[in-house]
Amino acid sequence: MKVTLHVWRQKNSSDAGRLVTYELPGISEDMSFLEMLDTLNEVLIKKDEEPVAFDHDCREGICGSCGMMINGMAHGPERATTACQLHMRSFADGSHIYLEPWRAKAFPVLKDLCVDRSAFDRIIQSGGFVNVNTGGAPDGNSLPVPKKDQEWAMDAAECIGCGACVAACPNASAMLFTAAKVVHLGTLPQGKPERRERVRTMIARHDREGFGHCTNINECEAACPKEISVETIAQLNRDFLGSTVAAVVRE
Secondary structure (H helix, E strand, O other), X not given: OOEEEEEEEOOOOOOOOEEEEEEEOOOXXXXXHHHHHHHHHXXXXXXXXXXXXXXXXXXXXXXXXXXXXXXXXXXXXXXXXXXXXXXXXXXXXXXXXXXXXXXXXXXXXXXXXXXXXXXXXXXXXXXXXXXXXXXXXXXXXXXXXXXXXHHHHHHHHOOOOOOHHHHHOOOOOOHHHHHHHHHXXXXXXXHHHHHHHHHHHHHHHHHHOXXXXXXXXXXXXXXXXXXXXXXXXXXXXXXXXXXXXXXXXXX
């Protein structure tokens, strides 16, 4: 199959950037999307041209590195699929495919399709931890956890921090990411001692990083490759309200 790629090329964060068109014939429909980009880069290198910079690591839909906008959709047209797990059979022969980086103030472009997502790391560092006693392994039944709570926490913990929620949100909000971290830590017994403080510090960090506010458009859930539910945001809001009220009462 043959595809025409319109790829965003940008040298660094201060460069204006532009779309550059490449025609790429001889693509197998069984290629992953990133394998197709590898093929493009092989062609460019043979021509002594600069290859396209894009993030990738595991290529198994786990690490969250490969985020990019594909035809205006985060990770492309397939639901619950990362860009690395997207295959070229999802596109028709002769398709025009537009590739752009995540667009958000808090995600400055480093080069081409690569953005700096270290704002996510700083949100996690602000409160994404638990204090537990170390030593010998406790008995497996010493902390009974209801199945409903366990499943709720594990569903939230599936978040891979790719940034699709930010890219899809008109407000560039990272509330789904932040909520997933707050919920998966705060639901289980080990994370409850810091539960109230954690939600306040992580939201404060979220706002300082320049992410927008959530206005319940739900594009984040639609774009999330792990289908994290916006119900986690509702839980975050409840925790934040309760924590704020408790802090005021203590004062």
